[in-house]
Amino acid sequence: MSDIFEGLKAAFWLLVALDRDLVEITLRSLQVSFSALVIASAIGLPFGTWLAIRRFRHRRTAIAVVNALMGLPPVVVGLVVYMLFSRTGPFGVFGLLFTPAAMIIAQVIIITPLIASIAHQSMRELWADYHDLLISLNTGPWQRIRTLMWDGRRALLTASLAGFGRAIGEVGAIMIVGGNIDHATRVLTTAIALETGKGDFALALGLGFVLIGLAIVVNLAIHRLSRTERDGRW
Amino acid sequence: MMRIVLSAILLVFAWGAAARAEQMKLAVTTSFHNSGLADILLPAILRDTGLDVQLLVVGTGQALRLGRAGDVDAILVHSRADEVEFVARSYGTRRIEIMHNDFVFVGPSSDPAGIGAAKNVTQVMHALALAKLPFVSRGDSSGTHKKELSLWRAAGLDQTEFGGWYRAVGAGMGAALNTGSAMNAYLLSDRASWQNFRNKGDLALLFAGDLALLNQYAYIPVNPDLHRHIKADAAERLANWLTSDSAKTLINGYKIGGMPMFTFNARTAD
Amino acid sequence: MVDTILPLVLTGAVAKRRGKRLIGPIDAEIGPLGFTIVMGPNGSGKTTLLRLMHGLQRLTEGTVDWQGTQIDVQKRQAYVFQNPIMLRRSVKENLSYPLSLRGVSKSSATKTVNDWAARIHLDRALEQDAMMLSGGEKQKLALARALIQKPDVLFLDEPCANLDGRATREIEELLLETSRAGTRIVMATHDMGQARRLATDVMFMLQGNLHEFGAAKQFFAQPETPQAQAFLNGDIIE
Numbered sequence: 001m002s003d004i005f006e007g008l009k010a011a012f013w014l015l016v017a018l019d020r021d022l023v024e025i026t027l028r029s030l031q032v033s034f035s036a037l038v039i040a041s042a043i044g045l046p047f048g049t050w051l052a053i054r055r056f057r058h059r060r061t062a063i064a065v066v067n068a069l070m071g072l073p074p075v076v077v078g079l080v081v082y083m084l085f086s087r088t089g090p091f092g093v094f095g096l097l098f099t100p101a102a103m104i105i106a107q108v109i110i111i112t113p114l115i116a117s118i119a120h121q122s123m124r125e126l127w128a129d130y131h132d133l134l135i136s137l138n139t140g141p142w143q144r145i146r147t148l149m150w151d152g153r154r155a156l157l158t159a160s161l162a163g164f165g166r167a168i169g170e171v172g173a174i175m176i177v178g179g180n181i182d183h184a185t186r187v188l189t190t191a192i193a194l195e196t197g198k199g200d201f202a203l204a205l206g207l208g209f210v211l212i213g214l215a216i217v218v219n220l221a222i223h224r225l226s227r228t229e230r231d232g233r234w
Numbered sequence: 235m236m237r238i239v240l241s242a243i244l245l246v247f248a249w250g251a252a253a254r255a256e257q258m259k260l261a262v263t264t265s266f267h268n269s270g271l272a273d274i275l276l277p278a279i280l281r282d283t284g285l286d287v288q289l290l291v292v293g294t295g296q297a298l299r300l301g302r303a304g305d306v307d308a309i310l311v312h313s314r315a316d317e318v319e320f321v322a323r324s325y326g327t328r329r330i331e332i333m334h335n336d337f338v339f340v341g342p343s344s345d346p347a348g349i350g351a352a353k354n355v356t357q358v359m360h361a362l363a364l365a366k367l368p369f370v371s372r373g374d375s376s377g378t379h380k381k382e383l384s385l386w387r388a389a390g391l392d393q394t395e396f397g398g399w400y401r402a403v404g405a406g407m408g409a410a411l412n413t414g415s416a417m418n419a420y421l422l423s424d425r426a427s428w429q430n431f432r433n434k435g436d437l438a439l440l441f442a443g444d445l446a447l448l449n450q451y452a453y454i455p456v457n458p459d460l461h462r463h464i465k466a467d468a469a470e471r472l473a474n475w476l477t478s479d480s481a482k483t484l485i486n487g488y489k490i491g492g493m494p495m496f497t498f499n500a501r502t503a504d
Numbered sequence: 505m506v507d508t509i510l511p512l513v514l515t516g517a518v519a520k521r522r523g524k525r526l527i528g529p530i531d532a533e534i535g536p537l538g539f540t541i542v543m544g545p546n547g548s549g550k551t552t553l554l555r556l557m558h559g560l561q562r563l564t565e566g567t568v569d570w571q572g573t574q575i576d577v578q579k580r581q582a583y584v585f586q587n588p589i590m591l592r593r594s595v596k597e598n599l600s601y602p603l604s605l606r607g608v609s610k611s612s613a614t615k616t617v618n619d620w621a622a623r624i625h626l627d628r629a630l631e632q633d634a635m636m637l638s639g640g641e642k643q644k645l646a647l648a649r650a651l652i653q654k655p656d657v658l659f660l661d662e663p664c665a666n667l668d669g670r671a672t673r674e675i676e677e678l679l680l681e682t683s684r685a686g687t688r689i690v691m692a693t694h695d696m697g698q699a700r701r702l703a704t705d706v707m708f709m710l711q712g713n714l715h716e717f718g719a720a721k722q723f724f725a726q727p728e729t730p731q732a733q734a735f736l737n738g739d740i741i742e
Binding site: 137 | 558559560578579582583585589591593601602605
Binding site: 086087088095097098179180181182184194196197198199200201 | 259264268288289290291292303304305406407408409411412415430431432433434461463
């Protein structure tokens with residue numbers, strides 16, 4: 001219990017002092033996870049929507065696969081991305097290993113199925129509602145996707161934020177492909193792992209509280225910006 | 235929408251490839267990193283050679299793998315047999331001994347297995363096997379782990395036949411120490427990691443000093459003939475620095491809690 | 505481009521789901537003029553018939569033939585559902601949606617949208633969330649949204665089933681105006697009084713078949729079949 005209290009104290013002092021290293025790794029965490037979020041959303045949201053409205057033969061299998069991919073162990077993803085981008089691997093020439101770019105790629109792989117799955121679920125419900133009307137109005141497939149995505153944008157935002165949460169707290173994959181290099185690829189989660197490994201639990205916890213605080217702030221900011229709560233409706 | 239995505243990707247790639255002071259990648263073991271020596275050496279290296287050495291702190295096995303794949307420019311490990319093989323297979327140019335310290339046995343401060351009273355390391359191993367009290371092993375084929383295995387072997391014991399008291403955690407030095415601390419178990423650790431460790435709990439240093447517990451660190455540049463993009467020049471400059479008098483001063487002078495942690499033993503004429 | 509997509513001719517039209525017959529075979533012709541009421545006990549296939557004609561229900565056998573090209577046929581019909589389907593947008597955006605689908609810009613659509621909003625007495629509620637409207641208001645909005653496309657044919661499936669008297673009257677007035685302006689209307693209802701008020705001809709459905717189809721006056725005064733008579737009397741028929 002005292003460890004937790006020490007952790008809170010450590011977090012407080014880090015923030016108050018605006019410790020330079022802390023600021024650096026926090027910004028990097030945001031940069032990596034936010035970039036991953038943007039890319040993964042660009043792929044996952046339209047795909048999840050498309051999956052909700054398009055009927056094709058192996059649709060149920062496709063949905064099951066997307067849902068199952070949510071359970072991809074991040075460390076396995078990290079290993080595969082490492083092997084792809086290692087100098088001896090097929091994409092080694094790009095020299096992306098141990099850079100934030102590789103971390104972003106790994107995180108995109110991890111969170112896209114999550115975003116697509118959640119998006120699909122809510123788009124499916126909305127489609128069930130709109131189905132007859134949109135068919136009656138002779139909408140084409142792109143018009144349907146755009147209408148659903150716009151009208152269901154709040155649910156899509158939830159899907160994206162779920163992806164962000166997963167990304168910002170992820171450590172297994174980015175440890176492997178990023179290397180946790182000081183001043184280059186170290187982020188909040190890998191720093192926490194490092195301090196834990198050194199036995200400095202207070203600092204690790206402190207960083208952990210900063211991470212949680214960051215996630216809360218981002219969520220609040222996004223909801224505020226999109227004015228999600230109007231007249232009590234979420 | 236597409237524009238945002240494209241800009242995000244470009245930003246990331248540009249950032250990753252931005253020009254900086256000359257960089258090289260060095261894979262080091264967790265034991266080395268946990269000692270804290272790197273925090274002293276890296277700034278000096280940057281100042282004296284202009285090299286921004288990026289450390290990848292991984293297990294010995296992973297360091298060797300990274301070196302073999304050419305994903306790093308050099309490695310610094312402490313597993314002699316592996317190092318010799320690495321060079322023999324031409325993955326590395328040559329093996330350069332830099333410094334050594336020693337391994338120590340830590341355990342519950344009351345020392346129920348009585349290893350503190352042992353006269354040599356063989357007696358320690360026998361005492362541990364007899365007491366069957368919790369023992370945390372690295373279990374990850376690291377330099378430390380291989381040293382531990384060699385000690386069991388030398389004492390005529392087969393650790394594969396040990397019961398549940400022998401716990402191979404498959405983790406780095408810090409993680410193993412954490413586990414050991416939580417279990418109040420015996421462990422073999424390198425001295426520097428132990429000194430610097432902040433979660434000792436009830437553990438205390440119980441046995442040290444036997445010659446068999448020597449922990450030698452060596453630096454191996456990755457072979458540029460195998461990988462054309464390797465920063466061979468930088469790796470050589472670092473080799474020179476690590477065997478220089480500046481390095482000697484810093485390494486010999488590094489203390490934790492007032493105690494020197496390493497002994498520099500490189501032959502400066504390489 | 506034809507002048508009209510009518511007459512609609514159904515020949516031996518059958519709709520099945522999973523092998524089970526829903527309605528048919530049905531032979532009928534919907535001519536260019538009139539207000540057709542589709543009546544019948546619950547489960548007789550009224551909804552299925554409407555959906556079949558509009559294209560929401562798949563045709564298993566027979567034909568459903570309109571005049572004109574595929575594009576004409578799709579563009580010049582509209583459908584109002586029993587439970588109004590509101591887009592999760594404002595009243596204004598619901599009204600302009602069908603126009604935006606056809607590439608009409610928001611600014612050009614503004615006048616039309618405002619006119620229609622005024623006509624259904626929702627001009628004060630243009631910016632309001634359509635989901636927050638009352639049942640009657642939603643249905644009026646759905647009707648206006650259907651009519652804003654200027655369809656040749658308007659299908660309605662029991663539009664007033666869940667509405668109070670006032671809303672029903674407003675909708676009926678709007679429907680009569682629309683019919684007089686030349687739109688062909690085909691509407692299902694179980695409200696006998698409404699049928700009498702609005703119909704020019706009647707389709708009487710029973711157990712998935714088109715049991716009777718004739719002029720309204722004739723049907724109400726002297727139906728041809730005993731089942732229709734029983735239905736008009738208010739008996740429960742199966």
